[in-house]
Amino acid sequence: MHSRRTVLIAALNLTGGALIGPAFAQTALPNITIRKDPWCGCCSGWARHLEMAGFTIEIEEIEEMEAVKDTLMVPDALRSCHTATVDDYVIEGHVPAEAIVALLEQRPPITGLAVPGMPMGSPGMEGPPGSSPETFDVVAFGGQSGAVFMRFAGQTRL
Known part of the structure; x- marks a missing residue:
């Protein structure tokens, strides 16, 4: 009989060590x-x-x-194609999940986060195979408006 640890290690080996999924999250993530x-x-x-x-x-x-x-007070310069809300925050554009999780953990006094435009390599904008991801910033707005919250190259945090 295999222990839970052995099964988890085997699963990690099969996925290349990647996160297996939300079942292993310590707390449930909120609705977006x-x-x-x-x-x-x-x-x-x-x-x-x-x-x-x-x-x-x-x-x-x-x-x-x-x-x-306009209703959610997203600055014109930070707008993208979609707008989301999570808890009391606004999420504009292709913001990686990692940045949203960090926002919810840190709870800074801002309105939300934005990835202006539609940078290639951001989540949802992966592009065709062989395309080069752009480096892009996740920008805080409202309160600390314009401050870079996180920087990514494609979906990899810098």
Whole structure:
């Protein structure tokens, strides 16, 4: 009979040491509500990225996204294609799950996080095989507006 530890080690070996999934998370991650244009495919890719990280998502398809961004006070310079809310924070664009988890752990006095534009290599914007990921910043806004919260090269934190 195998111990739980042996089974876990075997599972880690099969996945190359990667996280096995949300079943091993110490606490459940909160629900994220994503507001997106019904015709946007990269938004669905970002939603899958969040689900794979252990978040529960709810998607609202809205054609008037500028009104959503105005209501949630997303600065014009930081806007992207989709806007989400988690707890009391706003998440704009292709913010990696790792940054959202850090935001929820640290709870800084900000409105939210944004990845302006649609950088290649960000979650949901992986691009075709062989494409080069861009380095991009996750920017805090409201309170500490404009401060770099985290920096990534593709989905790898720098």
